[in-house]
Every structure is written in C-alpha cells, then in structure tokens.
Amino acid sequence: MNGGAILIQQHKKWFQGVIKVAGISLTILVLASCNQVQKISDIFEPPTEREKYERTFDENDTRFIAWRNAAKRALGDTLSISLPYSEVGAFPSDFSFVYGYDTQLQNGRKLIVSVTSESDSIDAFVDIYQFPYDLENEPLLSKDTKVSNKVEFLVEETGDYKILVQPKIGLSSDFRMDINTEPTLIFPVVDVDTKVIQSYWGDVRAGGARRHEGVDIFAPRLAPVVAVKEGRVSFTGERGLGGKQVWLREGLFNSSFYYAHLDSIKVSSGQKVNVGDTLRFVGNTGNAITTLPHRHFGIYGGNGAIDPLPFIKKEQKTTPELKSPLPTGQISSALANVREGPSLDNEKIISLKRMHPVIILGKTVNWYHVLLHNNTQGYIHHSLVTEG
Known part of the structure; x- marks a missing residue:
C-alpha cells in the first residue's frame, strides 16, 4: 500500500x-x-403512583407486560358488586391478576376502599375509572396502598364505575378488602337519622302539578337544624310555600342548601357559619301548617335541584367476619352456576359439573370469587364448592 x-x-x-x-x-x-x-x-x-411504578420497568420486561395486560383484561371484566362489599383471600404471586369490580355510585357519596393484611402492609394499587373504561385514559383516582391502606374518592357524578385492586409484581400476601360509601354531608337535623325521612325526591305534589325537590325530615318541634357545610347565609325569612326558611350558600358559585318549614330564627342573612352550627329549629310553617313538624331539605346546583338523599343518607356499616379460603377447590354439587356477582340476582356466566376444579381468588359472604381455566372469573355459592 x-x-x-x-x-x-x-x-x-x-x-x-x-x-x-x-x-x-x-x-x-x-x-x-x-x-x-x-x-x-x-x-x-x-404522574400517578402507578405511573411512577411503571417507569421502573423496561417496556420489554415480560413480567411487566403480563402485569399491564392483566389490568387491561380487568377493565373488560363484567363482575358486579353492590355496596357495602367485603372479600378476603390471598393475592396469587405466581401470575399477574387484578381484582376488578363494577358498581354504581351516586353523586354526593364518598367511596372508601380499604385493603389490609394480617401479616404486613399491602403493596398494591387502587384505581377508579368511570364508564366507559379504557386503560389509555387516566383513572379518576390512582393510589398506592403502601402509602395508605384506605383510599377515598368523592363521587361527583352518578353513574357506573370500575374499581381495580392490583398487587405489585411478585407480591405474595393475604388480604381483606372492604368497599363502602359514606355521605359527604352531615345530617341536617340533630339527634335523628334517615329513618325519619317520610317524603322523598320526586314525590308527586299538588295533584301531579309538580315534583318534590328535596326530602322531608320529621322530627320533634324545635329540634336544632344545622349547617351541613361551611358557608354564608344568603337568605333567612318567611316567604312562599316554604314558610320560615334559610338558604345557605357554599362559596360564590357552588351549591345552595335550602331549609324550609322552620320555626324560630337563629341566624341572619350574610352571616358566616361552620359545619354543625345551628341555623334554626324544626317547625311546620308555610304549606306544612297541617302536618307534623318537619324540615324540608333541598340542594340546588348550577343546573337546578339535586336529589339530596345520597349526600346525607347514613348506611349501616357492616364488617362481616370472614375466613380466608384455600387457593383451590372443586365443585361439590351435580351442577353449579358461576355468576357475575355474589347474588342469585346476578347473571349466570357458565354452569360447572361436579369435580370441576376452580382457582379461589377470595371469599365474600356466602360466595367464592373464582377463576376458571379460560381466565373467566365469577362467583359460586359457598355451598357448591369444596376447598382444597
């Protein structure tokens, strides 16, 4: 060269x-x-806590791919539950799985999802979606149970919702899930509860000429009527069908709360009040002059009247004693129906014959939550399954 x-x-x-x-x-x-x-x-x-967790994995990691696909499948599942709901079991560590539940929620409620363990804190995610469900869309809420085992979500629109509970990759732990709702407002009358409500939203009034835009709470005369929210009294006085009344506004552009058929006055227009402050007392003024003492309560938003019952209705809390099941079982009857939810009212998915094996994901009151070989899951009545 x-x-x-x-x-x-x-x-x-x-x-x-x-x-x-x-x-x-x-x-x-x-x-x-x-x-x-x-x-x-x-x-x-x-980023949500789930997004932060996902960023720690390579997109080509097979465990991560299976974990993501499990969430996608769960959004397409049709399991349906009524609240309150409780379930115990053990998260399967040998494959990726998501516990997904469809339920209906009402505006004015606070959803509470509690995920706990007897052995240790749970390392999982709780995600809440509103219908239609799509993993590509951000959940309304995404929380890591390692941070807090009680997740709370304020429902601002009545509709169908999906609750996902997904353990982190490789987690092996027993669990207990409790899902319920609470009212977002305190009850408007002291020393009584929802049992004394005798007239509800939508009831016919004036021979069908109008509908009831609130609830009527029957209570002893002069029982204290209290502020359900911090706000300012926009009007107090006597006028129209409501008789002696108080209007309480929450902020400048937020809801107004209407208290009617009252007795003596406790507050004045323009006064600022805190939650639980006494406004007036129960009476039967206005067009309630011929009825027993009660207090009409209504809520008005930007689009008019809103059903106030979900905002104040107290549910009876139940914490059933549940024993964690074994991870496998088999059908012990001649035929067993697998249903979309833990009730005979839920749709049947499939029927299984005696000795058919099932993977037991958890147990709720009188029902096993099971997984079948084709990734179908559902509920079978406890009397039709033998564990082990």
Whole structure:
C-alpha cells in the first residue's frame, strides 16, 4: 500500500470514529432531552403512583407486560358488586391478576376502599375509572396502598364505575378488602337519622302539578337544624310555600342548601357559619301548617335541584367476619352456576359439573370469587364448592 492509500485509510478510520462518537453523544443528548421533557411534563401534570411504578420497568420486561395486560383484561371484566362489599383471600404471586369490580355510585357519596393484611402492609394499587373504561385514559383516582391502606374518592357524578385492586409484581400476601360509601354531608337535623325521612325526591305534589325537590325530615318541634357545610347565609325569612326558611350558600358559585318549614330564627342573612352550627329549629310553617313538624331539605346546583338523599343518607356499616379460603377447590354439587356477582340476582356466566376444579381468588359472604381455566372469573355459592 502506497503512502497516499495509507493516508486515505487513516482519514477513513478517523471519520468513522467521529461518526461513532457523535452517535453516542447524540443518543445521550436525546435521552437527556427525553428525561428533561418528562420532568417538565411532570410539573404540569404530576404522574400517578402507578405511573411512577411503571417507569421502573423496561417496556420489554415480560413480567411487566403480563402485569399491564392483566389490568387491561380487568377493565373488560363484567363482575358486579353492590355496596357495602367485603372479600378476603390471598393475592396469587405466581401470575399477574387484578381484582376488578363494577358498581354504581351516586353523586354526593364518598367511596372508601380499604385493603389490609394480617401479616404486613399491602403493596398494591387502587384505581377508579368511570364508564366507559379504557386503560389509555387516566383513572379518576390512582393510589398506592403502601402509602395508605384506605383510599377515598368523592363521587361527583352518578353513574357506573370500575374499581381495580392490583398487587405489585411478585407480591405474595393475604388480604381483606372492604368497599363502602359514606355521605359527604352531615345530617341536617340533630339527634335523628334517615329513618325519619317520610317524603322523598320526586314525590308527586299538588295533584301531579309538580315534583318534590328535596326530602322531608320529621322530627320533634324545635329540634336544632344545622349547617351541613361551611358557608354564608344568603337568605333567612318567611316567604312562599316554604314558610320560615334559610338558604345557605357554599362559596360564590357552588351549591345552595335550602331549609324550609322552620320555626324560630337563629341566624341572619350574610352571616358566616361552620359545619354543625345551628341555623334554626324544626317547625311546620308555610304549606306544612297541617302536618307534623318537619324540615324540608333541598340542594340546588348550577343546573337546578339535586336529589339530596345520597349526600346525607347514613348506611349501616357492616364488617362481616370472614375466613380466608384455600387457593383451590372443586365443585361439590351435580351442577353449579358461576355468576357475575355474589347474588342469585346476578347473571349466570357458565354452569360447572361436579369435580370441576376452580382457582379461589377470595371469599365474600356466602360466595367464592373464582377463576376458571379460560381466565373467566365469577362467583359460586359457598355451598357448591369444596376447598382444597
């Protein structure tokens, strides 16, 4: 090789080296830029705890892919529960699985999902979606139970919701889930509860000319009527069908609370009040003059009257004693129906014959939550299954 050829070869190697170094530098620059963009994006829209967890995995990690696919399947499941609901069991550590439940929630309720363990704190996620369900859309709420084993969600729209409980990859733990709702407002009359309500939202009034836009709470005369929210009294006085009344406004553009058929006055217009402050006392003024003492309570938002019952109705809390089941079982009767929910009112999914094996995911009152070989899950009455 002559001197000119050697010189050309040396330049070629040098050029390739520059290209290689530049390529590495460009890759680093791109990665740095992506990380910087992600950090900036997180400032304007903070990532959920689930998103933070997902970022710790490589997209090609087979365990992570299975974990993500399990969440997608759960959004398509049709399991349906009524609240309150409790279930005990053990998270399966040998495969990815998500506990997903459809339920109906009402505006004015606070959903509470509690996930606990007898042995240790639970390392799982609770996600809440509103119908239609799509994993590509952000959940309304996503919480890590390692941070808090009680997840709370304020329901602002009546409709169908999906609750997902997904253990983190490889978690092996017993669990107990309790799902229920509570009212978001205190009860408007002291020392009574929802049992004394005798007239409800939508009841016919004036021979069908109008509908009742609230609830009537019957209580002893002069029982204290209290503020259900912090706010300011926008009106107090006597007028129209409501007789002596109080209007309480929560903020400038938020809801107004209407108290009617009252007796003596305790507050004045423009006065600021706190939750539980006495406003007036139960009476039967206005068009309630011929009835027993009671207090009409209504809520008005930007679109008019709202059914106030979900906001104040107290549910009877139940914490049933449940024994954690074994992870497997088999059908012990000639035929067993697998249903979409833990009730005979739920739709039948499939019927199984005697000795058919099932994976037991959990147990609720009188029902096993089971998984079949084709990834179908449902509920079977406890009398039709033998554990082990």
